[in-house]
Amino acid sequence: MVGIKRNGLWWLLSPLIISHAQAFYIPGWSIKSYKEGEHIPLMVNKVYSDNTQLQYAYYDLPFVCPPAGRSHASGLLSGQSISLNLGEVLRGDRIKISDIDLTVGHDNKCNFLCDQQVTRSDLRRARELVKDGYVAEWIVDNLPGATSFVTVDKSRKYYAAGFKLGFTKYDSSTGKPRYFLNNHHTIVIRYRTAPGHAGEGGGKVVVGFEVYTKSVGPNNKRENGCPVELQEIDDNFELYMPPNKTEDLVLEEQRPENHHDYLDEGDDEDTITIPYSYSVYFREDNSIEWDKRWDLYFVNQEEGSRIHWLAIINSLIICGLLSGIVAIILSKTIRTDIKGYKEASMEAGRKSKPAPRPRTPKLEKHSLGLLEQENEVDNLPNDASDDEALEDVTGWKLLHGDVFRRPQYGHLLAPLVGSGTQVLFMAIGLIFLSAVGVLNPSFRGGFLSFGFGLFVFAGLFSGYFSAKVYKGFGGVNFGKNALITACFFPGLLFALVFILNLFVWAQASSTAIPFGTLLAIALLWLCIQVPLVYLGSWYGHARTSAWDNPTKTSNVARQIPQQAWYIKSLQSILFAGLVPFTVIFIELLFVFQSVWQDKSGYYYVFGFLSVVSLILIVTVAEVTIVTIYVQLCSENYHWWWQSFAVGGGSALWVFFYSIWYYFFKLHITGFVSSMLFFVYSFMACCVYGLLLGTVGFLAAYAFIRKLYAAIKVD
Template sequence: MGRTLETGLKWLVSSLIISQAQAFYVPGWSIKSYNEGEHIPLLVNKVYSDNTQLQYAYYDLPFVCPPTGKTRGSGLLSGQSISLNLGEVLRGDRIVTSDVDLTVGQDTECSFLCNQEVTRKDLKRAKEMVKDGYVVEWIVDNLPGATSFVTVDKTRKYYAAGFKLGFTDFSASTGKPRYFLNNHHTIVIRYRSAPGRAGEKGAKVVVGFEVYTKSIGPNNKRENGCPTDLQEIEGNFELYMPPNRTSDLSLEDSSSFHYTEDTEEGDDNDKIIIPYTYSVYFREDDSIEWNRRWDLYFVNQEEGSRIHWLAIVNSLIICGLLSGIVLMILSKTIRTDIKGRKQGSAEDGKLGLKRKSRAPKSEKATLGLLEQERDIDNDVDVSSDDEAIEDVTGWKLLHSDIFRKPEYGYLLAPLVGSGMQLLFMALGLVLLSAIGVLNPSFRGGFISAGVGLFVFAGVFSGYFSARVYKTFDGQSFGKNALVTACLFPGLLFGLVFILNLFVWAQASSTALPFGTLIAIVLLWLCIQVPLVYLGSWYGFNRTGAWEHPTKTASIPRQIPQQAWYIKSLQSILLAGLIPFTVIFIELLFVFQSMWQDKSGYYYVFGFLSVVSIILIVTVAEVTVVTVYVQLCSENYHWWWQSFLVGGGSAVWVFLYSVWYYFVKLHITGFVSSLLFFVYSFIACCVYGLLTGTLGFLTAYTFIRRLYGAIKVD
């Protein structure tokens, strides 16, 4: 059994090393191929912006063509919603079938979609969304519609997911901004022959989905709703309605479009018609393999590989220096202290035996000789006591207080349990992503897997929480299990629910549907809480408390005045700065992916896994050094201190988030800013619980080995 487990671990580590610093794309279970003349459904999802955290379902926009409900290929109806997993719902996806007709092998120079009648209020909203730089996400064969670019050296093409809803220009005469809507979309589907027998029969697979946009004004001549010439465009479609108009503005009488400050004045019932058209082209491309089709979305990000390696080298240098300090403490200071302590104990024992063996040679000894011998014995005793006092200093004086239970231990135990739960979830996510199981083609898979791992890791949460709780002489494991199951998940759900109220008011797809909230509550109460209770019962009754190598005295010793750098807040901030320097470069890429480039995908989980391993080692070493310095100052309050020192870098991560918000981002609006700071706070709490638990367990292991080595009762 042990050999099998060892072989499995070696295989797991080898797989992670082979993946190195790249998260390779692993194709899905089956390749979807299409025959000539077969319909390919085009799905519309949402619009999003890097300048705001509010997303909107595409068909919820009042100025786009609504679905007609007509039947499309594969038995899908236009406007039919596609079933989503939990991760897709949580990230704001709302995928619906569109009316765009994509038939394999059939190019369409222009197809008319609709004339959408828009009020002045709807036009104002369209203008605001264009101003905020909103991007549209369409999907074909699980590929997001992309805007195509070329690298600086013009040797490679790469994709940026999504395409612009519109664009902003400035008036040459007034210098004021003018906003234009992209109302024509040129769709390019790149394909190649399907592998295997399907390809021999003429089937094709999609390897690229590109969307090119145009803004075509109403003064262009049209035939059957389409412009007569898509190459020579006379004016773009400006989001402008002349003020004080009470009649409908048709295509023919709106030839003069320009922006003025009076755009929003006038009757709200005034209307304007926006024509929507599209073109479709199928192009064969044998240069792209189907299982490498996502690589084009990452070509531009490959330039950051050098920075990733720089981050790893920086982290290794810091970790190496800390390792040297820890080895010096363990090999020289502590071993020398323990050796001196044992030698001192041995000498005390010999001296005691020597004193016991002394006896008067004759009962007739004179009084002067007895007094002289007593004086000699007194001199020996005093000198031996002084040596013992000199020997027993610093951390060795705390052997009877080091395992004294802390204040608020009933709160520390659930926090450690929640930290183990999050640690299991994080390690699982990083591992699955590094070996390619969670990849961009699995839409919403990262969040879904995270929720699943978190819920089922409740067993570990209850187990560790119960053992720590019983170590602190806790009596009611049921009460501790309830606190563990509700403390962090309850805080998380409460914050999300409050945020949801603000987002609901904005009618954003970021808001969680009521049914999803109920499903999350059921997962929490019906699955996680019983698992936490089960783990708590086993940890409390079957395994019990951890045994300590020393006994605790009834009266605590007095703690001397502490140096400024050992005090709680100062040591937490100073020690937390070191793990932050290990991760801050990689943190920049994570922040860019989450907040600045939401159309992109964070894919370098190989790098992240390496940095995570270095972070774990660094947190453990920093905690050991900090706790040892504290013990040398005769301060035995290390339980909470080790947890807070381990999680101290979370404070620096949150401060980095604040700096990133004001320097790097251009988020506007109260709700968007609230979302940013609350999500950042939640992420820092998760990170702090993770690293705090690592610090706590490392410090406990270190102290047990330290005081177990001297065996002082």
């Protein structure tokens, strides 16, 4: 979603928005305008890096200016926390009001912020963050502060969200790294006249928020705390504190390889002062529309669109080939088999009708002879005659008495299918809301918040489908099945998040979910989702009938012949899973880049993603049908679990891809960051596999019901 477009949903929501316009601001829908001289709050959020998965709240850093509790004209106090939705908390946001003063139309060449006293340990912490390439996120009018760039041909301008805490230089004489801190920020607010009546009254809207950083050393001349010269700075602020002892006591050749780490050794009570200052400039820019202001954050948008179209064409070709294969199977092979089976069954029925025989007088037992043998042949069951007439019947047609036999561990398969429908409903809802523009980049945390809400509400569907499958397997204790459905998969995810959180808490990172939020999630799960699952399960088990299978199951199971190597479970899962993976491979690259590599970027092409997702679902259904049909032709009727595993088989390839991506594309350092990557990747693959496994199961079940209903002979 490149721009925030007005669509039909806007007209449905507009009366509600207009009636409450003075009460609150709806990100992405209502426009906030400012008048000349009005204060605009600048909020600080967090710092993050592409080289690690650990984020930190900006005001938790010991080397930045802490909030002074200053009162702004808007009535907000610096350091005051902003209420966050669930999605913002889960993504590690910690938003607070800053001391920086922004007044519409008033430029400020330089304003002193504070002198921050830091210790040696604080200085080491600052150097670690600068070394890892951390960037800070500030927010004005819901826009993240950005670093501005231009394309190589200087034809287009674009933004990279965030700005660097500092930079690294290498000493020309020693080749060792030296780390410098950015302690002066130049803020540029771009605005234009507000549309409609607000603009006629002198209102202005923010269309751009740029931050330019400078490193000003302590030796630069200052007046009122501000550097006199900001254009030509020859002395940067180095994150270095000389040792307590005289340097001359240490010979140059005796210093360790990391020279600066050695020089930082000393009493931790020693301090150094970091001066902070900022400049503010307001610039009118009529080239940017308010509803297009996010476009600058989407790098290489046109080139990316061409790649997305290539992904869709690639997916359509694969899906088209599969559709042709399925069509051939359905229209020719299966139709011919069904016709031959019906003709053979009718012939067998005619042959099995016994001709009327004259009444035979009772004979002595010892005088039966050949007559006894004749009667024994005549009294054979009709099945013998049927088998003789149907001697040419092979493959899947022989499994009509076994194909709907209850699977082993069906009490676990039913909850998995139920949870899969729950995830499927959530995914469809999120993609739809994102494609129509309800969930957009300006709605911070909206994607996670809506996703969690849809998942909890979809507990109704989870319980219903789980109960239907469970009842079809002959289950009677729907309450136990509902409890397993409500607790098994969500409980696994919650346990993984909780254990992972213990490691992240130890790092004092804002990536850690607060204990109160974890408790709230647990209450939503246990007090809302579990009852919804139980309600859906009760309705599916008690108020609806079980799915009616077209054939009856025989008492004795058939013996399964030796299977070819490519039909065996693991091989078929891997081979079949590779096809859906090729459908999403190109789009998956963009998703991984947005989530793991470009944390400052935003994934916006949900329109393309919705098309690829639809093609993916069709492809998974077709691949599962073909795979299960081949299995049935090999007289293997254990298809229940196999269809679920084949449908979700591409999740294995996605996980293999994530491992390759970690080693060859990312530069993640640290044990905890690596653990975050692999655990979250595993959880995402579980959700993905559960969703597509359910699609494969339902597609295979519908296909087999249709297939065996067609061979019934009245």
